[in-house]
Amino acid sequence: MTIQLPAGYTFRPVVPDDLNSVVDLMNAVTRVTGGKDDATLEAVGRYWASGDVKLETDTVLVHAPDGMPVGFAQFMEETPPSTHDVDTWVHPACRAAQVGEALLQWIDRRAAQALTRAPANAPVKLEHIYVYSGDHAAQQRLEKFGYACERSFYRMAIEFTGPPPEPQLPDGISIRSFRRGVEERAVYKAFAEAQADEWGQAKPLPFDKWLYYFIEAEVNFDPAAWLLAIEGETIVGYALCRWDRVGEPDRSTVRYLAVRRPWRKRGIGLALLQAAFGAMYRRGKRGAGLGVDATSYTGADRLYVRAGMQRAYETLRYQKVLREA
16 A cells, blocks of 8 residues: 655554654654643553554554654554544654645545445444644644544643542442452443443443453553442442553543443532542642543533533544445
């Protein structure tokens, strides 16, 4: 598969030894567009090692004439083909060299291959992973290739100026940490049910993949960072956290916060958030952050504001329809 690049530029699939170069490239982009590093060797490496992407067919790495990696793209083919996540990264120093356009050209050709395997008359689309709202060059490039902004997400943040408020729980509800080796299946069941209400969650992640990405391949996984709201023996909600945030080691991250439908609107979500903030504060963290769908079905963004969080920045999700239903 060929793509058009300026003279002297080369491209090839990535190999495992390219991991450092690709992560450095990603962070060169996010430092300019988002103000900080956003990628880690662990996060990208565990995805490459998962088998969910075939490096030899589903990735491309572009080098400038001096050998510097300046562009990266990947195509995540689903089975059966329906919605494919795609990703492009262009070094800020090479935006004028049409590297981004070449990457999107490669994705179009890779998508054409996947389209031949899609069920007849089934809708097929591409979903481009997040773009910072301030990255106008990337947005214009995507729109030029037929993508449209489909969704926006907010990064919410809070600074701890003192101990967070103590959580106020409804009668019969308690909060405790996850019990590793005992509750994986129960947490997964609660997660799959609650996440079904989120945009883009048409089918749940299989349990083995969930276990791999959330626990087994998670560097320094700490069960104490997962807080569960319990009624009797039933998990009714959760705050799945990381003590450290990429690029901001003095802050923590709430990866997922949710309450199952029958227990919503009783203050459990706010209590979980406050319990998480309290645990982070006691560990010496200066603040915390999380991501939220700007048009969340459950109104999660309003909950976070009530908890004292503010909008830090916005990212965008772009979509390209290859075939309508």
